[in-house]
Amino acid sequence: MKCDIVLAGVGGQGILSIATVLGFAALENNLYLKQAETHGMSQRGGAVQSYLRLSDQPVYSDLIPYGKADLILSVEPMESLRYLPYLSPEGYVVTNTTPFINIVNYPDIKRIMEEIELLPRAVAIDAEAIAREIGNTKASNMVMLGAATPFIDIALESIENGIREIFGRKGDTLVNINLRALHAGREFSEANR
Amino acid sequence: MTKKLLLGVEAIGQGAIDGGISGVYAYPGTPSTEITEYIQGNEVAIARNLHREWSANEKTALESALGMSYAGKRSIVCMKHVGLNVAADPFINGAMTGINGGLIVAVADDPSMHSSQNEQDSRFYGKFAMIPVLEPSNQQEAYDMTRSGFELSEKLGTPVLLRITTRLAHSRAGVIPVENAAPENNLSLPSDPFQFVLLPAFARKRYQQLLDKQSLFEQASEESSFNRFTDGEDHSLGIICCGISLNYLMENYPDGCPYPVLEITQYPLPSKMVKKLEEMVDKIVVIEEGYPIVEEQLKGFFGYGKVVSGKLDGTLPRTGELNPDIVAKALNIKSYIGDAIPELVSNRPPALCKGCGHHDLFRALDEVTLDYGNGHVFSDIGCYTLGILPPYHSGFTCVDMGSSVTMAKGAADAGLFPAVAVIGDSTFTHSGITGLLDAVYEKSNIVIMIGDNESTSMTGGQDSSAFGRIESICAGAGVDPAHIHVIEALPKNHEKLVKLIRNEIAYTGVSVIIPRRECIQKSARRASENKKQIIIK
Numbered sequence: 001m002k003c004d005i006v007l008a009g010v011g012g013q014g015i016l017s018i019a020t021v022l023g024f025a026a027l028e029n030n031l032y033l034k035q036a037e038t039h040g041m042s043q044r045g046g047a048v049q050s051y052l053r054l055s056d057q058p059v060y061s062d063l064i065p066y067g068k069a070d071l072i073l074s075v076e077p078m079e080s081l082r083y084l085p086y087l088s089p090e091g092y093v094v095t096n097t098t099p100f101i102n103i104v105n106y107p108d109i110k111r112i113m114e115e116i117e118l119l120p121r122a123v124a125i126d127a128e129a130i131a132r133e134i135g136n137t138k139a140s141n142m143v144m145l146g147a148a149t150p151f152i153d154i155a156l157e158s159i160e161n162g163i164r165e166i167f168g169r170k171g172d173t174l175v176n177i178n179l180r181a182l183h184a185g186r187e188f189s190e191a192n193r
Numbered sequence: 194m195t196k197k198l199l200l201g202v203e204a205i206g207q208g209a210i211d212g213g214i215s216g217v218y219a220y221p222g223t224p225s226t227e228i229t230e231y232i233q234g235n236e237v238a239i240a241r242n243l244h245r246e247w248s249a250n251e252k253t254a255l256e257s258a259l260g261m262s263y264a265g266k267r268s269i270v271c272m273k274h275v276g277l278n279v280a281a282d283p284f285i286n287g288a289m290t291g292i293n294g295g296l297i298v299a300v301a302d303d304p305s306m307h308s309s310q311n312e313q314d315s316r317f318y319g320k321f322a323m324i325p326v327l328e329p330s331n332q333q334e335a336y337d338m339t340r341s342g343f344e345l346s347e348k349l350g351t352p353v354l355l356r357i358t359t360r361l362a363h364s365r366a367g368v369i370p371v372e373n374a375a376p377e378n379n380l381s382l383p384s385d386p387f388q389f390v391l392l393p394a395f396a397r398k399r400y401q402q403l404l405d406k407q408s409l410f411e412q413a414s415e416e417s418s419f420n421r422f423t424d425g426e427d428h429s430l431g432i433i434c435c436g437i438s439l440n441y442l443m444e445n446y447p448d449g450c451p452y453p454v455l456e457i458t459q460y461p462l463p464s465k466m467v468k469k470l471e472e473m474v475d476k477i478v479v480i481e482e483g484y485p486i487v488e489e490q491l492k493g494f495f496g497y498g499k500v501v502s503g504k505l506d507g508t509l510p511r512t513g514e515l516n517p518d519i520v521a522k523a524l525n526i527k528s529y530i531g532d533a534i535p536e537l538v539s540n541r542p543p544a545l546c547k548g549c550g551h552h553d554l555f556r557a558l559d560e561v562t563l564d565y566g567n568g569h570v571f572s573d574i575g576c577y578t579l580g581i582l583p584p585y586h587s588g589f590t591c592v593d594m595g596s597s598v599t600m601a602k603g604a605a606d607a608g609l610f611p612a613v614a615v616i617g618d619s620t621f622t623h624s625g626i627t628g629l630l631d632a633v634y635e636k637s638n639i640v641i642m643i644g645d646n647e648s649t650s651m652t653g654g655q656d657s658s659a660f661g662r663i664e665s666i667c668a669g670a671g672v673d674p675a676h677i678h679v680i681e682a683l684p685k686n687h688e689k690l691v692k693l694i695r696n697e698i699a700y701t702g703v704s705v706i707i708p709r710r711e712c713i714q715k716s717a718r719r720a721s722e723n724k725k726q727i728i729i730k
Binding site (some may be wrong): 010011012023024027032033034035037038039040041042043044045046047051057059060061062063065066067068069078079081082084085086087088089091102103105106107108111112115188 | 196198200223224226227307308360361363364365366367437439440442443444447516517518521528529530532533534535537538539540541542543544545546576579651652664
């Protein structure tokens, strides 16, 4: 098993919560893992990425080489395109459709969606809308994680345990909302892949 | 022994605790900050009440750590690479005095300048000070080398430099720590009462001792289990990998590297190991992150000997951090690159947070200074450096911590009018106060804007040691209290702030204006922590 994931987003969107849940799931399965993050200046609304590498063999590089990512998981549509050089020929792109517009020259969202539709293997999901239906827009990152789970070879149960572990101290309500978000994302992805 | 998922910096923090430190001293700086934060939040560190407060700057931090070492206890001091410039004086002289309790100077370099002004290589400082340098290649080694580094320091009687770079600092991996932290050292004074006295007569002796120890330091590198040689079947090339670069090499050879590889993670260079490699191969490539320091040492000045390639001959790029693709190219390994980034993707540079008080400072300052044209505002290191970028024009310099005050002073000395410095509260505390003393003494015609967000924000909202005392420090430094103004940084105070800046520009002498409002990230974090506490109660 080997899964190299580029997690993409904008500083402040909380992509690291996704990485933390997956990291827990990987440890539970005794997988090797390396996860490089962005700290410092870029966290102030800049483009941020995390390289998450899971494998049953030792992982050497903290960075994913070009053309080797199995998955680009982006919580923002334009950011999903920024890491295409990393995507393997068989890789998937799973992206949120809600733009995060904090720059004046943000391109026309229609053109971004056209670029995403051109990709051979992409799932575009309105994570905010799904999270809102569930009752908490803050759960949108777990919707995104759910949408990515069909492309990550880790038992769903372990990922659920990761959510229980990470959100457990914040109470059962939040755990359940995030679990529902995970499942809703997964269902959407399986219906639209 | 349970595996913990730790960032490289956290692994260093855990290694320091398990190595028996009595204190950590540091000034925050990306990518080093979380070493200290990890220790601050660690249960053992709290139970033992290890020293873990932030210092005013890297120099005070290193001197305090040296003081703890003088008293016989183990300590670690942490900083980013440019912080070591600030701490260079005690760093170089600490190598002269040597240590009593074990001392590790942990420095995180930032090649590619993700969050820094330069990409200087701290290994040069290690060589300059003539002390051993450790450069772990992964998170487990970062832990192991830190933990055992205190023993090494005590065995050799010297501070040890621990050097990492951004990727190792901010990448997580499973780390297996030991069961129990080593006990702290007992309080004990140096056996030689003059060890730490660098008066010329004593200093000459200490310097000779430091020189005499060089062979011991090299022997330690030769014997270190962290420096490893792995043979390969193809001796047409030998590879020397320093620190993290080993991972990028092995990424390209998952089934094993066909060439002999020498991993260097402890310096000074083990010359016997290097010589052994040189004898068996036709040529050598050196893969190191940062400056070509090993390559320069091995390259023949007159062009004799075997070919050594690396950054100096363009085999590897001279600038920026390494990655698997760069290393692949250097070894003529073909790699596949995915689709190009579509043209419509625009850059997304960092920006001030919505609602940040610095917006209010820059809106007002721009309104006043644009009348004078470009070039009148001197900025500094922090979130507010972003005021240099659109939509604002508040800043034409950003050089080093505290330089806003002193460069504004120098420009005013040269006749520039107006000269306005913009500096944050923590940067002012770090290195602005001494510059202010110069300006007051000479009655320099400058306006200093201290954007006080009551926090060291760029690095995550650490407390600053001058919290709540900025205006009294300015008054104490001799600024006329009539020209020290504190104003709440809020949109409703815009006109008032504009008027204040105009008035103080008109005043000939040193003025200080302090627009103050807590960092909104910090207030948000506190609000959420309070909420959590209420739930727990």
